[in-house]
Amino acid sequence: MKKIIVVKIGGNASNKLPSTFFKQIQTWWHEGKQVLIIHGGGPQISKWSDKLHLDVEKINGVRVTDPETLDVTKAVLLGLVQPKLCQSIADFGLPVIGLNASDNHLLEGKYLNQSEYGEVGKITKINIAWLLQEMQNKIGVLAPLAQTQTGNWLNVNADTAAATIASQLNAESLVLLTDVPGVLKSGEVVPELTETFADELFQQHIIKSGMMPKIKASFSALKNGVHQTFITNDLGRPGTQFQYVEK
Ligand SMILES: Nc1ncnc2c1ncn2[C@@H]1O[C@H](COP(=O)(O)OP(=O)(O)O)[C@@H](O)[C@H]1O
Numbered sequence: 053m054k055k056i057i058v059v060k061i062g063g064n065a066s067n068k069l070p071s072t073f074f075k076q077i078q079t080w081w082h083e084g085k086q087v088l089i090i091h092g093g094g095p096q097i098s099k100w101s102d103k104l105h106l107d108v109e110k111i112n113g114v115r116v117t118d119p120e121t122l123d124v125t126k127a128v129l130l131g132l133v134q135p136k137l138c139q140s141i142a143d144f145g146l147p148v149i150g151l152n153a154s155d156n157h158l159l160e161g162k163y164l165n166q167s168e169y170g171e172v173g174k175i176t177k178i179n180i181a182w183l184l185q186e187m188q189n190k191i192g193v194l195a196p197l198a199q200t201q202t203g204n205w206l207n208v209n210a211d212t213a214a215a216t217i218a219s220q221l222n223a224e225s226l227v228l229l230t231d232v233p234g235v236l237k238s239g240e241v242v243p244e245l246t247e248t249f250a251d252e253l254f255q256q257h258i259i260k261s262g263m264m265p266k267i268k269a270s271f272s273a274l275k276n277g278v279h280q281t282f283i284t285n286d287l288g289r290p291g292t293q294f295q296y297v298e299k
């Protein structure tokens with residue numbers, strides 16, 4: 053079986069992808085690895101919600117999503133962010149396919165806590181066989197949305213979605229590509245992070261806001277079958293690598 057690399061691209065990072073990003077994806081592709089990109093788009097969703105005079109509210113990094121915000125989320129992720137990303141990969145000469153939850157029941161999910169977060173969910177089932185088939189000869193670009201068994205759409209945090217999908221695929225690596233070079237402490241990248249050290253940095257309020265779901269997602273992926281996880285702003289540099297020590 054081919055090795056699989058999952059790269060999650062945050063909304064900020066997707067706006068300014070350097071040429072090293074495309075070169076690394078190309079290298080992996082030519083080495084015979086399968087590449088799946090999960091894209092975020094949080095800043096873009098907030099910008100369009102503002103333009104449409106919808107409230108923007110997040111609880112612990114999770115967007116409170118009423119039905120109108122869900123429409124905006126779908127429109128922005130599937131109408132703006134994903135096509136732009138697919139186009140830039142195709143322009144680099146690589147084969148690419150844009151994917152979403154409704155393709156062959158790709159991502160099934162359930163509500164997280166509807167009374168608190170609204171139309172927000174977590175992924176419960178993935179059509180792995182079909183996904184692997186699509187990724188045989190194309191780089192997959194997938195949005196963080198899921199559908200319930202009855203077809204309702206759910207907004208899913210992209211870091212959490214990437215960790216769940218990478219785990220189910222038994223990925224060799226999960227890379228969370230963001231707008232900082234790794235987990236920072238006193239302005240320096242922490243090269244290796246254990247859960248114990250992450251807890252300390254969290255207690256000291258050094259790890260906050262958008263970094264919190266990434267830390268959780270990285271350890272969850274390691275515990276569930278992903279071999280290596282990284283947070284970086286450059287695919288050519290490892291940034292922070294996560295170390296999971298079984299207790
Ligand atoms: N210890 C930390 N090291 C680095 N970034 C941190 C830390 N704590 C909080 N952050 C914040 O996390 C942000 C990345 O999360 P987020 O903005 O949600 O990114 P993305 O859009 O890529 O998901 C950084 O820009 C930074 O402001």
Ligand SMILES: CC(=O)N[C@@H](CCC(=O)OP(=O)(O)O)C(=O)O
Pocket residue numbers: 061062063064091092093094095097113114115125172173196207208209210211
């Ligand atoms: C439920 C939830 O919070 N969903 C996220 C999905 C996009 C995302 O996670 O994008 P980034 O990676 O750019 O932050 C949101 O609506 O912002």
